[in-house]
Amino acid sequence: MTGSTTPRRALLVANPGSRRGSAALRPVESVFAERGIDLIPIDTAERETLTDRLCDQTHGADLIVAVGGDGTANSVAAATFRTGLPLGLIPAGTANDLARTLGLPLDPAEAARVIAAGQLKAIDLGEVNGAFFFNVASLGLSVKLADKLSSTSKKRWGRLGYLWALLRALAEARPFHAAITGEDGHTILVKTLQIAVGNGRHYGGGMVVEQGADINDGQLDLYSLEFKAVWKLLAIAASFPTGHHGLSPEVRTLRGRRFEIATRRAKPINMDGELLGATPAIFTVHPAAIRMIVP
Structure with missing residues (x-):
């Protein structure tokens, strides 16, 4: 399943501890500002409550944006599954395997432009004991x-x-x-x-x-x-x-x-x-x- 959407308000989950996380934020913020997309930062201090906090903030949001590696993407999987919001990924980790699978550019600004374009693709999600x-x-x-x-x-x-x-x-x-x-x-x-x-x-x-x-x-x-x-x-x-x-x-x-x-x-x-x-x-x-x- 494919499609497109024009995002206007994005919930931002960034891992400042990832290998390129902090440096990746600046070009992302710049590209999104140019495209008129508002970023709503979500505190990532407690992974155990991140899903509930994301779900509580979804009113009026168009998508969730994860800035980090595969662990950061994993941390928002449950919220994207529960809310149905699209997920945009800015690869900023060490391995970036999900980005590799999806053919996403590793340059943060280019990845942000992909998100701004809003081309959607449905993918599978694995589950183990919930x-x-x-x-x-x-x-x-x-x-x-x-x-x-x-x-x-x-x-x-x-x-x-x-x-x-x-x-x-x-x-x-x-x-x-x-x-x-x-x-x-x-x-x-x-x-x-x-x-x-x-x-x-x-x-x-x-x-x-x-x-x-x-x-x-x-x-x-x-x-x-x-x-x-x-x-x-x-x-x-x-x-x-x-x-x-x-x-x-x-x-x-x-x-x-x-x-x-x-x-x-x-x-x-x-x-x-x-x-x-x-x-x-x-x-x-x-x-x-x-x-x-x-x-």
Whole structure:
């Protein structure tokens, strides 16, 4: 579903702690002022109450604008789902995977002009136990990575910070047992380093969930890294940016609209780079649930 709208009043959610967040605001404010779009800043100090505060401010608003990375976009997912307001994204993070999936320009002023033009596209939204995600929700290695990757290292080192954190996470990676149940009710028992469930296409700074993954195909793409030795994961590292890792015999891939994942002990879940929730977990997709402003 596509369409267009001419925005006049935007609720602004900006992450000043993102790698380019503060610097990105100035050109955005300038472009919006030229186009006659009023910005209403929303305090982001407490993520737990952000959705309610956004929903309380929607009277007369045309859209929500998020300035930051994938975590910032994730923080407004519930509000866009509940209110039906379109979402405009100014990429200002380290990875910017949602922006990459949607083909958004990384220059803040250019991204602001895209929002001002108001071209709409409906995209899918993933959900895990009541929490939403755009890109990927995962457990295992990615949680170790998030634990090693501090906000300071992301802001200072960018993708080099990701690489260093990944090497440290791999050194500590241990396989775990899980039960994966698909929408047909069939359960698979696995021993894995990581299970990832993708709604979008890109994640982790440019890696691809699956070569055919699309953020508006109404499907989730799951992969499970079932390597007996961690070093074998390094041997196929070059296939992740293209989504061809699923061709390895030690990578299980599944596609569907619903998955249940259970583990012996509760394991935390990484959603768009944020640790939200834990297993047991139910993963579902909401087709065409969010209207995004795109080029």
